[in-house]
Amino acid sequence: MSWHRKHLLDIESLTANEIVTVLDTARSFKAVGKRAIKKVPALRGKTVVNLFVEPSTRTRTSFELAATRLSADLVNFSTETSSFKKGETLKDTARNLEALNADFIIIRHSASGAPHFLSRVLDAHVINAGDGAHEHPTQALLDTFTIREKKGKVAGLNVTILGDILYSRVARSDIWALTKLGAKVTLCGPSTLVPKTFEQMGCRVTYDVDEAIRDADIINLLRIQHERQRKTMFPSIGEYTTLFGLNKARLAKTKPDALIMHPGPINRGVEIDSEIADSERSVILEQVTNGLAVRMAVLFLVNGGKAPAEATEN
Amino acid sequence: MPETIVILDATAIQRALTRIAHEIAERNEHSAEIALVGIPVGGDHLAARLAKILAGIWNHPVPVGVLDTTMHRDDLDQRAAPEVHPTDITFDVTGKTIVLVDDVLFSGRTTRAAMDALNDFGRPKKIQLAVLIDRGHRELPIKADFVGKNVPTALDEKISLLLTESGAAQDEAILKKK
Numbered sequence: 278m279s280w281h282r283k284h285l286l287d288i289e290s291l292t293a294n295e296i297v298t299v300l301d302t303a304r305s306f307k308a309v310g311k312r313a314i315k316k317v318p319a320l321r322g323k324t325v326v327n328l329f330v331e332p333s334t335r336t337r338t339s340f341e342l343a344a345t346r347l348s349a350d351l352v353n354f355s356t357e358t359s360s361f362k363k364g365e366t367l368k369d370t371a372r373n374l375e376a377l378n379a380d381f382i383i384i385r386h387s388a389s390g391a392p393h394f395l396s397r398v399l400d401a402h403v404i405n406a407g408d409g410a411h412e413h414p415t416q417a418l419l420d421t422f423t424i425r426e427k428k429g430k431v432a433g434l435n436v437t438i439l440g441d442i443l444y445s446r447v448a449r450s451d452i453w454a455l456t457k458l459g460a461k462v463t464l465c466g467p468s469t470l471v472p473k474t475f476e477q478m479g480c481r482v483t484y485d486v487d488e489a490i491r492d493a494d495i496i497n498l499l500r501i502q503h504e505r506q507r508k509t510m511f512p513s514i515g516e517y518t519t520l521f522g523l524n525k526a527r528l529a530k531t532k533p534d535a536l537i538m539h540p541g542p543i544n545r546g547v548e549i550d551s552e553i554a555d556s557e558r559s560v561i562l563e564q565v566t567n568g569l570a571v572r573m574a575v576l577f578l579v580n581g582g583k584a585p586a587e588a589t590e591n
Numbered sequence: 592m593p594e595t596i597v598i599l600d601a602t603a604i605q606r607a608l609t610r611i612a613h614e615i616a617e618r619n620e621h622s623a624e625i626a627l628v629g630i631p632v633g634g635d636h637l638a639a640r641l642a643k644i645l646a647g648i649w650n651h652p653v654p655v656g657v658l659d660t661t662m663h664r665d666d667l668d669q670r671a672a673p674e675v676h677p678t679d680i681t682f683d684v685t686g687k688t689i690v691l692v693d694d695v696l697f698s699g700r701t702t703r704a705a706m707d708a709l710n711d712f713g714r715p716k717k718i719q720l721a722v723l724i725d726r727g728h729r730e731l732p733i734k735a736d737f738v739g740k741n742v743p744t745a746l747d748e749k750i751s752l753l754l755t756e757s758g759a760a761q762d763e764a765i766l767k768k769k
Binding site: 280281301302304305306308309312313314316317318319320323347574577578580581582 | 659661662663664667668670671672673674675676677678707708711712713
């Protein structure tokens with residue numbers, strides 16, 4: 278057990294030990310979700326603000342429920358209804374929220390580094406719920422949790438991440454988390470979306486799908502992020518599906534116990550056949566359940582954490 | 592080098608548990624209503640041992656569970672988040688007499704958290720408290736029903752219980768002086 282951080286900003290700076298601490302803690306919180314009374318008083322009296330400057334349903338709802346199950350009070354704040362539209366800066370918005378005594382700020386932003394910036398200007402605990410194409414730490418933690426729960430370990434497993442890697446914060450966080458825990462990560466997709474530079478993060482890059490998934494224990498599919506792509510990175514969706522989509526014929530060539538994961542939202546018939554998404558090989562809905570437990574664990578752990586300067590004083 | 596004193600050795604721990612088990616049996620006529628719930632770390636193993644002795648006295652198995660109290664603590668924002676242990680209560684606590692089992696009774700805050708946590712599982716008919724060591728310094732109006740040994744301590748002293756279940760070579764309760 279080791280956790281002394283005041284914020285959760287990224288996976289890159291975490292140690293393997295810290296990642297395992299979150300996963301172990303999440304296991305106990307998952308059990309809470311199975312009780313008749315699904316609520317514990319750990320964050321009673323605390324205020325959590327969901328500051329989502331970019332649309333999200335899954336992650337926002339998950340954090341919302343996590344905070345509620347820990348007995349915290351919650352404010353949802355989204356761009357459509359906020360003063361962002363009137364030109365207020367991120368810093369001013371956040372400081373206003375803090376002036377209302379928010380203890381936790383969960384932020385999603387289209388700009389990479391926005392959570393890091395907030396953590397420097399605010400006293401509140403800051404949790405990154407996705408910043409640009411940089412990181413999405415809680416997604417990586419829930420992916421790792423799901424893999425560990427299903428396979429009993431992470432070290433030594435072959436994990437293939439397939440799809441739009443370049444614009445994916447999920448891919449980056451997943452690569453950090455999985456490689457730190459000793460998994461072998463392979464990236465695959467159109468060469469325009471999977472640059473060779475990713476090899477510097479300690480993973481393998483290939484453009485041959487069949488080869489990428491043949492020995493995989495886990496196949497993690499990513500959505501094509503049209504909203505982030507500045508120009509067309511491949512000729513057509515149809516061609517992407519033909520060349521990289523997971524269909525029955527491709528699935529037949531994989532290990533029989535290989536698991537299919539997807540962070541959602543799924544584009545059925547694009548990166549994955551509808552039938553496969555609903556098959557017993559898919560753990561997509563379990564990822565959602567585990568996401569709640571992992572986010573409860575993160576809120577619980579950062580609550581006890583102090584900023585580095587304060588920690589050394591104690 | 593801090594001074595350490597053995598306050599209970601393996602035989603004394605065994606004797607204390609046997610006596611507590613008999614006291615529980617004496618206090619509670621309806622043995623079918625009794626269930627033991629241990630608080631980790633330490634109390635869960637003691638609860639399992641007590642259940643075994645009680646099963647011998649009553650000639651029927653006694654339900655035993657584990658209750659994690661960390662999510663119900665009142666000092667969560669004053670220190671680094673404590674390790675969360677799994678809770679495992681497979682029986683219905685409603686209508687039962689629950690004997691909470693802990694290794695050391697100190698401020699009473701763990702016991703308060705445990706009573707709060709237990710409420711999430713139902714409404715016990717009664718809750719009783721059994722501890723191996725009562726070291727004093729209560730911060731809440733809480734008193735144990737069954738005590739293995741009263742040990743007067745100073746606030747800065749530390750008591751650790753080593754049990755074979757957690758990998759110790761032999762059972763031992765140790766007091767560390769500053």
